[in-house]
Amino acid sequence: xxxxxxxxxxxxxxxxxxxxxxxxxxxxxxxxxxxxxxxxxxxxxxxxxxxxxxxxxxxxxxxxxxxxxxxxxxxxxxxxxxxxxxxxxxxxxxxxxxxxxxxxxxxxxxxxxxxxxxxxxxxxxxxxxxxxxxxxxx
Amino acid sequence: xxxxxxxxxxxxxxxxxxxxxxxxxxxxxxxxxxxxxxxxxxxxxxxxxxxxxxxxxxxxxxxxxxxxxxxxxxxxxxxxxxxxxxxxxxxxxxxxxxxxxxxxxxxxxxxxxxxxxxxxxxxxxxxxxxxxxxxxxx
Numbered sequence: 001x002x003x004x005x006x007x008x009x010x011x012x013x014x015x016x017x018x019x020x021x022x023x024x025x026x027x028x029x030x031x032x033x034x035x036x037x038x039x040x041x042x043x044x045x046x047x048x049x050x051x052x053x054x055x056x057x058x059x060x061x062x063x064x065x066x067x068x069x070x071x072x073x074x075x076x077x078x079x080x081x082x083x084x085x086x087x088x089x090x091x092x093x094x095x096x097x098x099x100x101x102x103x104x105x106x107x108x109x110x111x112x113x114x115x116x117x118x119x120x121x122x123x124x125x126x127x128x129x130x131x132x133x134x135x136x137x138x
Numbered sequence: 139x140x141x142x143x144x145x146x147x148x149x150x151x152x153x154x155x156x157x158x159x160x161x162x163x164x165x166x167x168x169x170x171x172x173x174x175x176x177x178x179x180x181x182x183x184x185x186x187x188x189x190x191x192x193x194x195x196x197x198x199x200x201x202x203x204x205x206x207x208x209x210x211x212x213x214x215x216x217x218x219x220x221x222x223x224x225x226x227x228x229x230x231x232x233x234x235x236x237x238x239x240x241x242x243x244x245x246x247x248x249x250x251x252x253x254x255x256x257x258x259x260x261x262x263x264x265x266x267x268x269x270x271x272x273x274x275x276x
Binding site (some may be wrong): 010023030039045047054070077126138 | 143198213
């Protein structure tokens with residue numbers, strides 16, 4: 001069993017400050033469309049980035065266990081949110097991955113990334129669909 | 139409909155770099171117990187902080203709509219992860235909130251925080267339990 005602990009502080013007239021021991025603090029705001037500042041991370045962006053980065057680290061771990069050589073990994077993730085009768089709701093997250101590998105290992109590396117969705121603890125904590133699209137550059 | 143877009147880049151021998159337009163970039167690593175560096179945010183910490191901060195911003199929004207005066211808000215959030223047959227899985231997130239308000243509004247402010255769980259889009263995107271414990275300091 002592992003635990004992940006974060007904390008935050010807010011006072012009137014200030015931004016929220018997200019902290020976790022030993023790491024740089026983050027100033028957090030609502031997204032600008034809901035009254036926040038455009039130069040701060042929002043909870044919505046943190047969530048999308050958490051999913052995206054978990055898939056990356058899980059992919060690299062799977063590739064390493066299979067002794068595959070990943071020469072680069074980039075991705076873009078888009079979280080979709082809608083207003084519903086129950087309030088704002090995420091409806092899904094699309095993650096588009098571009099991974100670099102030698103031609104001989106390209107298909108295995110692609111499969112390692114696709115397999116990550118099964119093992120990534122962050123995407124598995126979500127009830128909304130996480131859709132993964134993977135391209136390999138050789 | 140709103141979208142939240144993040145991106146990341148990784149190269150062999152480097153940390154992952156999480157970005158989103160106009161905000162400071164974050165260096166991301168696995169948690170130290172899985173081989174990462176202890177001074178970097180991990181996807182696990184980003185997820186827990188996303189839930190925690192969404193509950194805070196939603197609470198403040200509800201309080202504002204009800205014209206309640208919140209004098210301070212602090213919280214700690216703990217995400218629990220276990221190894222299962224399917225891999226690492228989050229089993230729940232506990233969020234402990236300490237909010238400050240005048241005695242006359244204490245109960246209403248507490249209720250505003252408790253109501254946040256119903257409206258926060260991040261906690262509502264999760265399939266794991268998010269447990270909220272709220273104390274009011276007057």
